[in-house]
Amino acid sequence: xxxxxxxxxxxxxxxxxxxxxxxxxxxxxxxxxxxxxxxxxxxxxxxxxxxxxxxxxxxxxxxxxxxxxxxxxxxxxxxxxxxxxxxxxxxxxxxxxxxxxxxxxxxxxxxxxxxxxxxxxxxxxxxxxxxxxxxxxxxxxxxxxxxxxxxxxxxxxxxxxxxxxxxxxxxxxxxxxxxxxxxxxxxxxxxxxxxxxxxxxxxxxxxxxxxxxxxxx
DNA sequence: GCGACAG
DNA sequence: ATCTTGTCGC
Numbered sequence: 001x002x003x004x005x006x007x008x009x010x011x012x013x014x015x016x017x018x019x020x021x022x023x024x025x026x027x028x029x030x031x032x033x034x035x036x037x038x039x040x041x042x043x044x045x046x047x048x049x050x051x052x053x054x055x056x057x058x059x060x061x062x063x064x065x066x067x068x069x070x071x072x073x074x075x076x077x078x079x080x081x082x083x084x085x086x087x088x089x090x091x092x093x094x095x096x097x098x099x100x101x102x103x104x105x106x107x108x109x110x111x112x113x114x115x116x117x118x119x120x121x122x123x124x125x126x127x128x129x130x131x132x133x134x135x136x137x138x139x140x141x142x143x144x145x146x147x148x149x150x151x152x153x154x155x156x157x158x159x160x161x162x163x164x165x166x167x168x169x170x171x172x173x174x175x176x177x178x179x180x181x182x183x184x185x186x187x188x189x190x191x192x193x194x195x196x197x198x199x200x201x202x203x204x205x206x207x208x209x210x211x212x213x214x215x216x217x
Numbered sequence: 218g219c220g221a222c223a224g
Numbered sequence: 225a226t227c228t229t230g231t232c233g234c
Contacts, residue, residue, distance in 0.1 A: 039224075041225050048225090076225075078222040085224075107223045117223065138223045176223085224225050 011080045019116040027129035027183030035100030036204025040212040050088035051212035054098045064098035067215045079113045082121040103130035104204045109180030111163035123181025130180035131188035145174045168196040
């Protein structure tokens with residue numbers, strides 16, 4: 001990556017320059033491999049471990065894992081979250097042996113104030129299909145989601161649908177799915193459901209979460 | 218001025 | 225994100 005932004009103004013300028021590169025076309029309906037990306041931080045926030053885990057979509061078995069240690073590349077600022085995690089995640093992606101067909105990020109894609117959250121950012125930089133599955137909202141409003149697994153409600157911000165609030169398990173809080181790059185919302189939701197046969201979060205996120213925590217000492 | 222605010 | 229005991233529920 002080029003000189004990394006060091007101020008909020010510089011980061012906003014980068015987002016402005018990159019967001020036009022988001023490609024809105026549908027991606028693979030049944031990718032053979034999917035990657036989960038996540039980062040764990042040390043208690044004092046000075047160190048981090050970034051993990052990328054590639055799963056075989058067919059049986060959710062682990063095909064490859066890469067974990068790297070590093071430092072946050074930017075302070076945590078809502079809306080500029082990607083600048084904190086992208087460098088470490090790209091490092092981890094570079095160490096993979098198996099090329100994932102889709103990236104699934106911990107955070108949002110287009111469900112972002114400027115429509116360029118972490119999932120969109122990583123998608124553009126890697127040019128891989130990507131989307132985000134967040135645990136809480138950043139922007140948008142939605143109507144109550146049906147109680148059954150699979151039920152979804154449009155996540156709307158400033159009049160436009162920026163994602164979906166999806167119930168992955170009956171009786172648990174829904175997750176926030178939003179497109180990042182080269183994949184549509186319907187396929188992102190369908191994939192999320194396939195990857196979450198038993199728990200609230202997709203296995204990609206769960207396995208990556210465990211991997212990066214283990215590498216933080 | 219008062220909230221809201223991915224991880 | 226992370227700090228953390230107990231507790232309610234299946």
